[in-house]
Amino acid sequence: xxxxxxxxxxxxxxxxxxxxxxxxxxxxxxxxxxxxxxxxxxxxxxxxxxxxxxxxxxxxxxxxxxxxxxxxxxxxxxxxxxxxxxxxxxxxxxxxxxxxxxxxxxxxxxxxxxxxxxxxxxxxxxxxxxxxxxxxxxxxxxxxxxxxxxxxxxxxxxxxxxxxxxxxxxxxxxxxxxxxxxxxxxxxxxxxxxxxxxxxxxxxxxxxxxxxxxxxxxxxxxxxxxxxxxxxxxxxxxxxxxxxxxxxxxxxxxxxxxxxxxxxxxxxxxxxxxxxxxxxxxxxxxxxxxxxxxxxx
Ligand SMILES: [Ca+2]
Ligand SMILES: [Ca+2]
Numbered sequence: 001x002x003x004x005x006x007x008x009x010x011x012x013x014x015x016x017x018x019x020x021x022x023x024x025x026x027x028x029x030x031x032x033x034x035x036x037x038x039x040x041x042x043x044x045x046x047x048x049x050x051x052x053x054x055x056x057x058x059x060x061x062x063x064x065x066x067x068x069x070x071x072x073x074x075x076x077x078x079x080x081x082x083x084x085x086x087x088x089x090x091x092x093x094x095x096x097x098x099x100x101x102x103x104x105x106x107x108x109x110x111x112x113x114x115x116x117x118x119x120x121x122x123x124x125x126x127x128x129x130x131x132x133x134x135x136x137x138x139x140x141x142x143x144x145x146x147x148x149x150x151x152x153x154x155x156x157x158x159x160x161x162x163x164x165x166x167x168x169x170x171x172x173x174x175x176x177x178x179x180x181x182x183x184x185x186x187x188x189x190x191x192x193x194x195x196x197x198x199x200x201x202x203x204x205x206x207x208x209x210x211x212x213x214x215x216x217x218x219x220x221x222x223x224x225x226x227x228x229x230x231x232x233x234x235x236x237x238x239x240x241x242x243x244x245x246x247x248x249x250x251x252x253x254x255x256x257x258x259x260x261x262x263x264x265x266x267x268x269x270x271x272x273x274x275x276x277x278x279x280x281x282x283x284x285x286x287x288x289x290x291x292x293x294x295x296x297x
Contacts, residue, residue, distance in 0.1 A: 041134050041288035048284045049087040055080055055122060063121035063260070065100070066109040071148070071265030074098070074115035079261075080122055089261045091119040091147065091278035093271075117271070121260030129156050129254035133289035135216040137259075139282040141171050143199060143208040146271020148172040148262035149280040151214060153255035158183075161190035162242045164250025166235075168225055169214040173269045174198055178225035178232035182250050183242035191243070195225070195233035211283060220252060257285070 047059050054077070062077045074096040080089050096115040105111045141149045150170040155163035162183030170177040176197040181190035199207050215226040223235040241249050261280040263271050271278075 040290055042291050044130070044133065044287050044289045045128060046284060046286040047087070048085065049082045049282065050085050052082055052084075055082055055087060059124060059127065060122045061125060061127060063123060063258075066098070066112070066115070067121065069262065069265040069267070070108050071262045071268060072115065072146075072271065073117040073119040073261075073263040075121045075260070076118055077120060079118055079120035085283065087122075087259070087282040089120045089122070089149075089259065089280040089282070091117060091142075091261050091263050091276060091280075093276040094118050117263045117276075119261045119263055121258060121262075123258045124256045125154075125258075127256075129256040130287055130289070131252070131254040132218050132220065133287055135168060135218065135257070136213060136284075136286045136288070137169060137215075137282060138211055138213045138284050139169075139280065140211045141169070141208065141280055142261075142278045143171060143174070144271075144274045144278065145173075146264050146269045146274050147278050147280075148265065148268035149260070150262070151257070151259050151282075151285075153216075153257050155250045155253045155255050157253055158242075158248070158250060160188070162244055162246075162248070162250060164240070164253070164255065165190070166216060166218075166223060166225075166251070166255065168216045169227070171199075172267055174200070176227065176232070178227075180223055180233075180235040180240065180251070182240045183244050185243045187244075193233065193235045193239070197227075197232055211281075218251070223251060259285070 047056060063075045065074055067075055073091060079092065080087065093116065096118055098112055098114060100110050101113050102110040137151045148171065151168050152170060153166045157163060161181045165181040167177055167179040170179065176199055177194060179192055179194040181192050184191050212228050217224045221237050223237065224231055225233045237249060237251050240251050241247050259282060261278065262268055
């Protein structure tokens with residue numbers, strides 16, 4: 001090739017390259033703008049619940065017996081199973097003898113001879129915890145009277161509520177909640193940043209029959225809680241320092257997750273006319289963190 005031909009060829013190659021680049025650019029841009037979960041965040045942990053049988057013991061451990069809020073159910077692993085790609089937490093009306101029964105005790109965990117209900121509470125405590133990121137749960141909740149399903153987190157250090165609590169999904173008595181709680185001057189008394197959303201506000205009579213996606217976007221400065229991409233509550237982490245002696249911010253430490261179906265108790269409502277079993281179904285739980293700065297917002 002003479003010099004002219006070489007130049008023409010180079011020009012042609014450059015021209016074609018620029019055309020190809022120009023054609024690729026819009027797709028690339030729309031991908032970057034539209035799909036934040038695959039661009040900004042990367043998946044760091046997930047359970048898709050796609051193997052039938054007991055939930056994966058590498059991911060989950062269990063709360064047992066009577067645990068909190070004077071709830072009616074006895075927690076036991078038997079009420080959790082994976083089936084057709086779903087984690088099913090099943091509330092049952094069944095009598096369970098309380099092995100810790102002491103008729104004269106002032107403690108509600110001891111002075112009940114029986115539990116009249118059973119259910120399950122799964123947690124990643126001591127197995128998996130994360131600081132910051134996007135936490136997502138797709139599930140379907142049973143919204144009938146007396147049922148109190150939740151998908152929430154607790155911080156790894158400190159007693160409640162100084163450890164920090166985040167309620168990504170909580171439901172009872174017709175209302176969805178999206179909350180955070182932390183410590184005050186008084187032991188065991190929390191400060192809340194709460195949001196209550198009656199499910200009738202969704203103007204969908206079939207809302208409870210459908211699966212929904214609950215999401216938390218958590219960074220060093222804020223927590224944002226969503227259902228189906230609707231922002232329910234923003235928590236300003238400049239405000240969430242515990243008012244105890246240590247004064248720590250419990251939302252700047254790793255948290256583990258809990259998925260449970262409570263029945264009755266302090267605020268769960270009256271389940272006595274509800275037909276059992278009741279189901280809380282979870283299709284997946286996914287945790288994403290930012291690629292560039294995994295521990296920053
Ligand atoms: Ca708020
Ligand atoms: Ca699934």
